[in-house]
Amino acid sequence: MNLAHLKQWQSEASYSLVAARNHFYYVSHERGIAPIMIMLKRDRNYFYDCIVVDKIIGKAAAMMLTLSCAKYIHAQLMSTSAMRYLDQHGIPYSYDQSCEWIVNRSGTGMCPMEAAVASLEDGEAAYEALYQKLNQLRKE
Secondary structure: OOHHHHHHHHHHHOOOEEEEEOOEEEEEOOOOOHHHHHHHHHOOOOOOOOEEEEEEEOHHHHHHHHHOOOOEEEEEEEEHHHHHHHHHOOOOEEEEEEEOOOEOOOOOOEOHHHHHHOOOOOHHHHHHHHHHHHHHHHHO
16 A cells, blocks of 8 residues: 555544555554554564554654654654654655644643653653653543
8 A cells, every 4th residue: 555545544534543564554543642652562663664644743753653663654744853853764754734843632832742752862762751651641
C-alpha cells in the first residue's frame, strides 16, 4: 500500500494512526502517542520499515518512530521540532500542516508528551521519559 492509499484509508475509517509494510498493517483509534507506545512496549522495532500515517506528529512521536526505524512518516499536523528531529535522523516525512509545537488537549499549553522530550535527543531516554509521563497522567 502506498502513502496515498494509507492516507485515504486513515481518513475513511477515522483511524488516528495507520502503518504498513509489505503485507503488514497496523491501525489504531487510540489518541495521542498511545498507539505508538503500546506497540513499542511489545517490540522496539515494531514500526521497522513502515510507512506511518498519523493525525499528529510532535517530537515525542517522531522520536519513537525513529527509535523503531520507521521508513516514512506523514502527519496531518507536524511540529517543527518533529521535523528537525526527523531531518537529523534521515527519516523522510511529509505533512499537511505544520505548527511550532503541539498543543495539549485543553488548548492551554504545550502537549505534555512534547514537553517531556523537549530537551532530549536520545531515543531510549525519550522512551523512558514518555513511559513515565504516561503513567503519571493515568494516575491524575
